[in-house]
Amino acid sequence: MASMRVLVVGAGLVGSLLVHQLAARGHSVRLVERRGDPRGRGALAGRSINLAISARGFHALDRAGLGDRLRERAIRMPGRMIHPRSGEPIFQPYSRDPRHAIHSVSRARLNLLLLEAAAAQPGVEMLFDRRAIDVDCSQGRVVVEHSATGAVDMLDADLVVGADGAYSAIRAAMQKNERFDYSQRFLSHGYKELSIPALADGAESKGRAPHAPFAMDPNALHIWPRGGSMMIALPNPDGSFTCTLFWPFEGGEPSFAAIRSGDDALDYFRAHYPDAVPLMPTLAEDFERNPVGTMVTVHSAPWSWGGRTVLIGDAAHAIVPFYGQGANCGFEDVEALVDSLDSQTTNLAKALADYETRRRRHADAIADMALANFIEMRDKTASRWFRLRKKLDHALHGMAPSLYLPLYDMVSFTTIPYDDARRRARRQDVVLMLMLGAVTVLLACVVVLILAVAAP
Amino acid sequence: MASMRVLVVGAGLVGSLLVHQLAARGHSVRLVERRGDPRGRGALAGRSINLAISARGFHALDRAGLGDRLRERAIRMPGRMIHPRSGEPIFQPYSRDPRHAIHSVSRARLNLLLLEAAAAQPGVEMLFDRRAIDVDCSQGRVVVEHSATGAVDMLDADLVVGADGAYSAIRAAMQKNERFDYSQRFLSHGYKELSIPALADGAESKGRAPHAPFAMDPNALHIWPRGGSMMIALPNPDGSFTCTLFWPFEGGEPSFAAIRSGDDALDYFRAHYPDAVPLMPTLAEDFERNPVGTMVTVHSAPWSWGGRTVLIGDAAHAIVPFYGQGANCGFEDVEALVDSLDSQTTNLAKALADYETRRRRHADAIADMALANFIEMRDKTASRWFRLRKKLDHALHGMAPSLYLPLYDMVSFTTIPYDDARRRARRQDVVLMLMLGAVTVLLACVVVLILAVAAP
Incomplete structure (x- = not known):
C-alpha cells in the first residue's frame, strides 16, 4: 500500500511492534494508549510478569532488527524442571537439540524496548492517557477520551488497527454490527x-x-x-x-x-x-x-470491518497462556498484516481480508493447542509414560530429523504455521502408531519362532 | 418462594407468559418494555410474522389456562407440503398420528393474548416505552430510560428477569462481569x-x-x-x-x-x-x-448472576427458527423457572441455579437440532431417500409406538426434554441400523439357500 495514515489502538507488545513496522514502511502512524507513557519513569515497578519468547517471536523481532536487543535481556530455558511432591526435581529438555530454548523475558521490559524503537521511527505520534470509546469502522474514525480531562476527540485514519487486547474496545464496537461472530470462554x-x-x-x-x-x-x-x-x-x-x-x-x-x-x-x-x-x-x-486473574479464549469473525478497521493479536483471538505463544502469535500477526499490506498496491479491504485468510486457521489452532497444553503441563508432565514418550520423540527426531519433528519443537523452535504443525504432528502420530504395531507383531513372531525352534 | 417483587424486562411472548404465571402465584410483578403498549390500538398492522406452536407450547399455555384461547386462533399444519421445481407438490405428514399437528399462529396476536392475560392478573404493573440500560445484578436494581422524555429511573426488585430477547440488555450488563461465557454466531x-x-x-x-x-x-x-x-x-x-x-x-x-x-x-x-x-x-x-434479516445462535453462561438476576428464552439462548421451537422452548423455560421458584421457600439463588440446571442441557440440544433442521428442510426434504426414511420411521412407530418414536414427533408432539429426545433418537438409529443389517444378511442367506436348492 502507498503511504497511509494509520491509527493503532493499544501500545502493548503487538501494537508497539506494529507501529514500528508500519512506520518503517513510510506510513504515518498514530498510537493511542489508554494508560500513561511508560517511558522514562522506571515503569518496571509493580508485578513482574514474564513471557516465554520462542522462535516465532524472535523471527518477527529479527525482521524488525530488534531481536538481539531482546536476546541480551532474556534468560534461556532449554527445558522444564519438574518438581514432584517428594524427591528431586527432574529436568526434561524441550528439544533434542540443546541449542533450542525458550526465553524468559519481562513483559514490561520488552514492551518498553518495542515502544522506544517505535517512537524512534519517523512519522510516529504517540498519544497516551487516551481511551478509545467508539469507532466508525468504515469511516476510520475513532472517538477517544482523555482520561484526565475527559475531553473527547475524533481521530481519523485510512486504517484503524485494534491492538487493544482481550477486552478490545475496537472489537466491542465491531460487535454492535449485525453478523459479527464472537465468543468469550473463561477457564x-x-x-x-x-x-x-x-x-x-x-x-x-x-x-x-x-x-x-x-x-x-x-x-x-x-x-x-x-x-x-x-x-x-x-x-x-x-x-x-x-x-x-x-x-x-x-x-x-x-x-x-x-x-x-x-x-x-x-x-x-x-x-x-x-x-x-x-x-x-x-x-x-x-x-x-495478590488478586486472582482470569483466563479467557476469545474468537471473533471477521477480523476486519468496513474495509478499513482490523483487529490483531489478543483483540482478534485471545488465547490462554499455557503454550507460551500469546506474544509469539501476536508478533506473527504483525508480520502477516504488514506483508498483506505490502502485497496490495491500492485495495486496502483486500489486504485486510488476505491477512485474515493467512492467519485465522493458525490462530484457531494455537488457541486449541494452548488449552490442551494446560492439561499436559499440570498433569501429564508428572507421568513416567509422558517422559518415555518425550524420549521416544527426541530419539525419532535424532534418527530422522527431517522426517520426524515433535509438536513442541514445531511450535516453539520453528516458524511452521501453527495449523500446519498440528496436522503434521497428527500424521506423525499415525505413522508412529503403525510402526509400533508392526514392531509388536514382529516381536511376537520372533518369540513364536524361538519357542518353535526351542521346542523339543 | 414467598411473595416477591419481580421485575420482568421484555413484554414479548416469554416475558408476558412469565408475568402471568408469577402474578398467579401471588408475586408482585412489574413489566418493563422498550416498545409502546400494543393493546387497544389494532397493533396487528405491519408485517405478520408466524410461529409454529407445538405440544410444548400448548402444554405451558394449558398450565396457564390459556391454551384453548390460542387453539381458536391457530391453523393446524399436520405436515409439510413440498414444492419441487416442476411437478405437483407432495404432502409429507409430520407424524404417523393424523391428530398430531403444529399450529400456525400470528406472533403479534399470541403476544397480545398473553399480554392481556398478564394484565388481568392482580399485582401486575406494566411500564411501556422504557428501555433497560443497565442492571446491578446483585442489588436487583435496573436503570430504565423513558424513550420519549429521556428521563432515567431506578427500579428495584427482589428478582430481575431478562426476557428481552436475542439482543438482551440484561445479558449485555452481565457480560461486563468477568467469567461470563458468551457466544453469538450468525448464520x-x-x-x-x-x-x-x-x-x-x-x-x-x-x-x-x-x-x-x-x-x-x-x-x-x-x-x-x-x-x-x-x-x-x-x-x-x-x-x-x-x-x-x-x-x-x-x-x-x-x-x-x-x-x-x-x-x-x-x-x-x-x-x-x-x-x-x-x-x-x-x-x-x-x-x-422488505429488509433482509439475520439469524443468530446465542449461548451464555451462567444464566443467573448475583443471586437475583436471571435470563430466560432468547436472552439466555437464542436459536435459529428452523425447528419452530424458539417460542415453545421459551415457554418451557417459563414452566421450569416457575417450578424452580415454587420448589424453594427462601433460597432464591438456589432456585435460579436449579432452573439453569434443569434447562441448559435441553436449550443446548434444541440449538443444535434447529441448525441441523435447516439442512433437512432446505435439502433433504426434496430427496426420495428422505421420504423413504420418513415412511420407515412412521411404519416403525406404528408397529411399536412405545418403543420407536421418531425425533420430529418427540420434539414437536411430546414434552420429552429436548436432550433426552435427541439421545433416544440416536439409540433408535443404532438399533435400526443393526436391524437393517440383520435383515440384509438374512435375505442374502435366503437367496443363497434358494440358489442351492434350485441348483441342478
Missing part, C-alpha cells in the same frame, strides 16, 4: 502470582546473561504439576523467580474458593509444594494480597 | 419476508377455523427446498400466507448480494419457484422493500 481455573526472591541482594547484571544468585536452576521453566492444578516459575535477571499458581476457582482443595487465607495457603503448600516453601518467605502475604 | 443465510395474498377479499373468520379462500392448502407448512436455500409459507387466518425466503447473504445466485432488484428476483423465481410466482402478485415490490 474454570484462575491464576495468582507469587514470588521466589533472589538468595542475596542480586544486583541486575547489565546487558548480559545474569549471574545473580538464583534459588533454583535459572535455565529452566519450573513446574509443580499436581493433577488438576499446578504452579510454574520463570527466572528474572535479578535472580528472582516469578511464580504463577493455577488453581480452580471453585470446588474443594485446592481452589481459590476453598483456600483464602495466607495461613491456609501455607499449610497447603507445606503438604503439596514442600520444596518451594523454604524459597518463598513472603508466600502467606503474597497469597493474601 | 451465513439471511431471510426476507414475502407474501401470498388471499384469493379474494377473505374476511377473517372470528374465533373459529378459517374459511377464507386460500391460494394453497392451508393445512400444511409449505416448503420450496432448493438445496442450499429454500422458501417456506405459513397460513394466516385471513387466507393469506406469510412466505419467508432463506438465501445466503453472499455468493452467486441465489444470494441477497447477487439478486437485489425486484425484476431480478422475479426472473429467478420464474425459473426456480415457478408454481409460487402466479400466487405472488407483489413479489417484485415486496422483494425490494
Whole structure:
C-alpha cells in the first residue's frame, strides 16, 4: 500500500511492534494508549510478569532488527524442571537439540524496548492517557477520551488497527454490527502470582546473561504439576523467580474458593509444594494480597470491518497462556498484516481480508493447542509414560530429523504455521502408531519362532 | 418462594407468559418494555410474522389456562407440503398420528393474548416505552430510560428477569462481569419476508377455523427446498400466507448480494419457484422493500448472576427458527423457572441455579437440532431417500409406538426434554441400523439357500 495514515489502538507488545513496522514502511502512524507513557519513569515497578519468547517471536523481532536487543535481556530455558511432591526435581529438555530454548523475558521490559524503537521511527505520534470509546469502522474514525480531562476527540485514519487486547474496545464496537461472530470462554481455573526472591541482594547484571544468585536452576521453566492444578516459575535477571499458581476457582482443595487465607495457603503448600516453601518467605502475604486473574479464549469473525478497521493479536483471538505463544502469535500477526499490506498496491479491504485468510486457521489452532497444553503441563508432565514418550520423540527426531519433528519443537523452535504443525504432528502420530504395531507383531513372531525352534 | 417483587424486562411472548404465571402465584410483578403498549390500538398492522406452536407450547399455555384461547386462533399444519421445481407438490405428514399437528399462529396476536392475560392478573404493573440500560445484578436494581422524555429511573426488585430477547440488555450488563461465557454466531443465510395474498377479499373468520379462500392448502407448512436455500409459507387466518425466503447473504445466485432488484428476483423465481410466482402478485415490490434479516445462535453462561438476576428464552439462548421451537422452548423455560421458584421457600439463588440446571442441557440440544433442521428442510426434504426414511420411521412407530418414536414427533408432539429426545433418537438409529443389517444378511442367506436348492 502507498503511504497511509494509520491509527493503532493499544501500545502493548503487538501494537508497539506494529507501529514500528508500519512506520518503517513510510506510513504515518498514530498510537493511542489508554494508560500513561511508560517511558522514562522506571515503569518496571509493580508485578513482574514474564513471557516465554520462542522462535516465532524472535523471527518477527529479527525482521524488525530488534531481536538481539531482546536476546541480551532474556534468560534461556532449554527445558522444564519438574518438581514432584517428594524427591528431586527432574529436568526434561524441550528439544533434542540443546541449542533450542525458550526465553524468559519481562513483559514490561520488552514492551518498553518495542515502544522506544517505535517512537524512534519517523512519522510516529504517540498519544497516551487516551481511551478509545467508539469507532466508525468504515469511516476510520475513532472517538477517544482523555482520561484526565475527559475531553473527547475524533481521530481519523485510512486504517484503524485494534491492538487493544482481550477486552478490545475496537472489537466491542465491531460487535454492535449485525453478523459479527464472537465468543468469550473463561477457564474454570484462575491464576495468582507469587514470588521466589533472589538468595542475596542480586544486583541486575547489565546487558548480559545474569549471574545473580538464583534459588533454583535459572535455565529452566519450573513446574509443580499436581493433577488438576499446578504452579510454574520463570527466572528474572535479578535472580528472582516469578511464580504463577493455577488453581480452580471453585470446588474443594485446592481452589481459590476453598483456600483464602495466607495461613491456609501455607499449610497447603507445606503438604503439596514442600520444596518451594523454604524459597518463598513472603508466600502467606503474597497469597493474601495478590488478586486472582482470569483466563479467557476469545474468537471473533471477521477480523476486519468496513474495509478499513482490523483487529490483531489478543483483540482478534485471545488465547490462554499455557503454550507460551500469546506474544509469539501476536508478533506473527504483525508480520502477516504488514506483508498483506505490502502485497496490495491500492485495495486496502483486500489486504485486510488476505491477512485474515493467512492467519485465522493458525490462530484457531494455537488457541486449541494452548488449552490442551494446560492439561499436559499440570498433569501429564508428572507421568513416567509422558517422559518415555518425550524420549521416544527426541530419539525419532535424532534418527530422522527431517522426517520426524515433535509438536513442541514445531511450535516453539520453528516458524511452521501453527495449523500446519498440528496436522503434521497428527500424521506423525499415525505413522508412529503403525510402526509400533508392526514392531509388536514382529516381536511376537520372533518369540513364536524361538519357542518353535526351542521346542523339543 | 414467598411473595416477591419481580421485575420482568421484555413484554414479548416469554416475558408476558412469565408475568402471568408469577402474578398467579401471588408475586408482585412489574413489566418493563422498550416498545409502546400494543393493546387497544389494532397493533396487528405491519408485517405478520408466524410461529409454529407445538405440544410444548400448548402444554405451558394449558398450565396457564390459556391454551384453548390460542387453539381458536391457530391453523393446524399436520405436515409439510413440498414444492419441487416442476411437478405437483407432495404432502409429507409430520407424524404417523393424523391428530398430531403444529399450529400456525400470528406472533403479534399470541403476544397480545398473553399480554392481556398478564394484565388481568392482580399485582401486575406494566411500564411501556422504557428501555433497560443497565442492571446491578446483585442489588436487583435496573436503570430504565423513558424513550420519549429521556428521563432515567431506578427500579428495584427482589428478582430481575431478562426476557428481552436475542439482543438482551440484561445479558449485555452481565457480560461486563468477568467469567461470563458468551457466544453469538450468525448464520451465513439471511431471510426476507414475502407474501401470498388471499384469493379474494377473505374476511377473517372470528374465533373459529378459517374459511377464507386460500391460494394453497392451508393445512400444511409449505416448503420450496432448493438445496442450499429454500422458501417456506405459513397460513394466516385471513387466507393469506406469510412466505419467508432463506438465501445466503453472499455468493452467486441465489444470494441477497447477487439478486437485489425486484425484476431480478422475479426472473429467478420464474425459473426456480415457478408454481409460487402466479400466487405472488407483489413479489417484485415486496422483494425490494422488505429488509433482509439475520439469524443468530446465542449461548451464555451462567444464566443467573448475583443471586437475583436471571435470563430466560432468547436472552439466555437464542436459536435459529428452523425447528419452530424458539417460542415453545421459551415457554418451557417459563414452566421450569416457575417450578424452580415454587420448589424453594427462601433460597432464591438456589432456585435460579436449579432452573439453569434443569434447562441448559435441553436449550443446548434444541440449538443444535434447529441448525441441523435447516439442512433437512432446505435439502433433504426434496430427496426420495428422505421420504423413504420418513415412511420407515412412521411404519416403525406404528408397529411399536412405545418403543420407536421418531425425533420430529418427540420434539414437536411430546414434552420429552429436548436432550433426552435427541439421545433416544440416536439409540433408535443404532438399533435400526443393526436391524437393517440383520435383515440384509438374512435375505442374502435366503437367496443363497434358494440358489442351492434350485441348483441342478
